[in-house]
Structure formats: C-alpha cells, structure tokens
Amino acid sequence: MVLPKFEVAAYWNESSGFADVFDVDYFIEQTRGYVEVVKDLPAEIASREPFKVDCSKRKGHFDYVETVLPALLEHQYISLTPAMNQRRDRNPAYAKASYCQGCYSALRLNKNVESKAVELLQAIPKPFLSLHLRFEPDMVAYSRCSYTGLSSKSMDSIEAARREGRKVLTGDAARLWRNRGKCPLTPSETAFILQALGIPTNTNIYLAAGDGLMELEGFTSVYKNTYTKSSLLTHEAFENMHGNTKAALDYYVSVNSDAYVATFFGNMDKMVTAMRTMQGLQRTLVLSRRAFANYTAAGLAGQQLAKAMWDAHREEYVRGRGSALPEYCFCEFKL
Incomplete structure (x- = not known):
C-alpha cells in the first residue's frame, strides 16, 4: 500500500499531506506484518495512472471483497475514494485486524502537531466538553438546506460557498430532506438541545469547529465559557496552520475531552467516537438532527x-x- 493521501478539494484551499499531520515512520512500523506500506510508488508503476474504484456512499452499499478485490487482481494498481460508510462485516478476519491496526494503533500525530495539541489541551479549563459544531458556509451550502432568521452576512457567505448543482431544495423535497436529519443544526439550536439535556450553561466547552463558523453568538450567548483554537493559541501559531493541522488538533482534544458531543456525524465524528470507545471513554453523544427536525415540524417548541x-x-x-x-467491532479480530 502506498502511503495514504488526504482527500482534497479546491474550495478547501488545502495542500497539506499525510506527513504534515501523522508520524509516517510510526505508521509504517505499526502496520508491518499486516500490510507493506511504502512512501512512494515503485518506479515500474510510477508513470501509470491507477484504476480508480469509487467506493463513495453515493454508489450504494457494497463490500470490498465483491467490489475492490476483483479490480485489484485485474489491474494490480488501483486507487480508492474515501469509503468511511461501507460495510466490513463480510471482510476476512485478517482484513478486519489490519483495518483496526491501521485506524486505531498505527495513527499517531507527528511530534510537531502533537506538541501543539498537548499545548492546546493543557490550556482548556477542566473539566470540559468538546463540541463538534458544524455550521460553516460550505457545510450549509453543501447541505442544500434553507434557513430563516440568519444574518445577511451569513446568507451572503452561504451563497458565495454554493457550487454548481447544489441549489437549495424547496417544497416537499426540502421538507423530506430536513425531516431525514440532513440539515446541520444552527448554533442556537445546538445550545437549546444541550440545555434540554441538562448540560449546565456554565460548562467549559471547547468548540471543535472549522474556520468561519456562522451565527456563533447564538451559542456563546447561552454557553459563555466557550473556547476555540484561535482564542487559546497565539495568533501567529494559529494563522500559520494548515486546515488539516487544525482538524488534527480538534481530533486530539476531542478524544481526550471529558465529554464529546457531535452535531453532525461526519468522518471526524466517526473517528472520535470510535477512538473514545476503543479507549473505554464514555460520555460520547451524537445529537439527533432528525428528531429535532421532526419535532419542530410537528409544531413543538x-x-x-x-x-x-x-x-x-x-x-x-x-x-x-x-x-x-456499530453493534459489532471489527477490532475483536486479531492476527
């Protein structure tokens, strides 16, 4: 296996790679015996284009044995798109053990990023709750959901982030989409739900969030002891970070927090909740956007x-x- 590459997109303005965040030598050492990992392509195939296998969830559920293995045997050199949501219960035991080793034992932040993460963790008042709040312009634009009551600045930011083919849904399609839990919770909605769960408003909360979070005052006006990377790190250190480095800091802090709450169940949330479970940490919760949408649609307030x-x-x-x-854990399989 060639050293993993991060998924990138032009609108993220992101250019960092695996080595900018993770300890490459440690990853290679920890996966030895499971799979051979190389930093670069062997010379004999470096000039070839890999056969691309689309494993994204929009292609439907399938497993690797049926879909990926035949392509690998036929083409010898393939690339996989991200596939966080695909089933792995039918994979052979050795494949499950390898996957577990790669995800939960072999990934370690490189020394530079880890030192920043430790510094950040130490700066947060204890005990604290880490909240992964997703209400950035690109996130909302991608969701195709409409919102009322947002500021004109937020609406302009959302419109600027909207890409071709991601028009706002309307009518029955919009209602069904929202009731399926597809629309991100606003900061004020998140604050309301946390209060409904009995989480005191004086709780220390670390916001694990991307740049440009909108309508934040709807949350901080309720939960005033709220901390962010930019408020705890020096301006110079924060401004010089890649987006993936910032995400790595959020990941480290969230795994090591006293409690973790996610407003969306994206890739980071899957990694954090799984790692916290692996380490025996409880107090991990994913808020239900579906429940909130259905209850508000029914007129509850x-x-x-x-x-x-x-x-x-x-x-x-x-x-x-x-x-x-998941009800089962593929990490129960050992080589």
Whole structure:
C-alpha cells in the first residue's frame, strides 16, 4: 500500500499531506506484518495512472471483497475514494485486524502537531466538553438546506460557498430532506438541545469547529465559557496552520475531552467516537438532527420541545454512547 493521501478539494484551499499531520515512520512500523506500506510508488508503476474504484456512499452499499478485490487482481494498481460508510462485516478476519491496526494503533500525530495539541489541551479549563459544531458556509451550502432568521452576512457567505448543482431544495423535497436529519443544526439550536439535556450553561466547552463558523453568538450567548483554537493559541501559531493541522488538533482534544458531543456525524465524528470507545471513554453523544427536525415540524417548541429532545436522547445520554456506533467491532479480530 502506498502511503495514504488526504482527500482534497479546491474550495478547501488545502495542500497539506499525510506527513504534515501523522508520524509516517510510526505508521509504517505499526502496520508491518499486516500490510507493506511504502512512501512512494515503485518506479515500474510510477508513470501509470491507477484504476480508480469509487467506493463513495453515493454508489450504494457494497463490500470490498465483491467490489475492490476483483479490480485489484485485474489491474494490480488501483486507487480508492474515501469509503468511511461501507460495510466490513463480510471482510476476512485478517482484513478486519489490519483495518483496526491501521485506524486505531498505527495513527499517531507527528511530534510537531502533537506538541501543539498537548499545548492546546493543557490550556482548556477542566473539566470540559468538546463540541463538534458544524455550521460553516460550505457545510450549509453543501447541505442544500434553507434557513430563516440568519444574518445577511451569513446568507451572503452561504451563497458565495454554493457550487454548481447544489441549489437549495424547496417544497416537499426540502421538507423530506430536513425531516431525514440532513440539515446541520444552527448554533442556537445546538445550545437549546444541550440545555434540554441538562448540560449546565456554565460548562467549559471547547468548540471543535472549522474556520468561519456562522451565527456563533447564538451559542456563546447561552454557553459563555466557550473556547476555540484561535482564542487559546497565539495568533501567529494559529494563522500559520494548515486546515488539516487544525482538524488534527480538534481530533486530539476531542478524544481526550471529558465529554464529546457531535452535531453532525461526519468522518471526524466517526473517528472520535470510535477512538473514545476503543479507549473505554464514555460520555460520547451524537445529537439527533432528525428528531429535532421532526419535532419542530410537528409544531413543538419551548418546554414541550425540550422534553421531546430529552426523551429522544435519554438512552444514549445515560449510556454515554451514541446509537450511531456499530453493534459489532471489527477490532475483536486479531492476527
């Protein structure tokens, strides 16, 4: 296997690579015996284009044995698109063990990033809750959801981030999409749900969020002890960081937080919740956008809505593990 590459897109303005975040030599050493990892392509195939295998979730559910293995055997050299959501229960035991080793034992931040992460973690008042809040312009634009009550500045930012083919849904399509839980929670909606769950407003909260978070005052006006990377790190250190480095800091802090709450279940949330589970850490919760959308669509508000949201999260909140975590764990398989 060639050293992994990060998914990049022009609108992220991101150019950092695997080695800018992770300890490459450690990754190679820890995966030895499971799979051979090389830093660069062998010379005999470096000039060839790999056969691309699209494993993205929009292509439907499939497994690697049926889809990827035949392509690898036929073409010898393939590249895979990200596939965080694909099933792995039918993979052979050795493949599950290798996947577990690569995801949870072999990934370690490089020394430079880890030192910044430790510095950031130490600067946060304890105990604290790490909140992965997603309400950046590109996130909202990509969701195709419409919102009322946003500032003109936020609306302009969303429109500027909207790309061709991502028009706002309207009518029944918009209603069904929102009721399926596809629309990001606003900061004020997030604050409301946290209050409904009984999380005190004086809780120390670290915002694990990307640049350009909109409508943040809707959250910080309720939860005033809120901290961010930019408020805890020096201006120079923060401004010189790649986007992936900032995300790595959020990941490190979130894994090591006293509690973790996610408003969206994206790739980072999958990694954090899984790693916290692997380390035996509880107090991990993914908020239900679907429940909030359905209850508000039914006309619930105020205390009625708060009670409904508590009921929707009661089991996961008490247990400390969101239901989005898998019932089985492929890490139970060892070589």
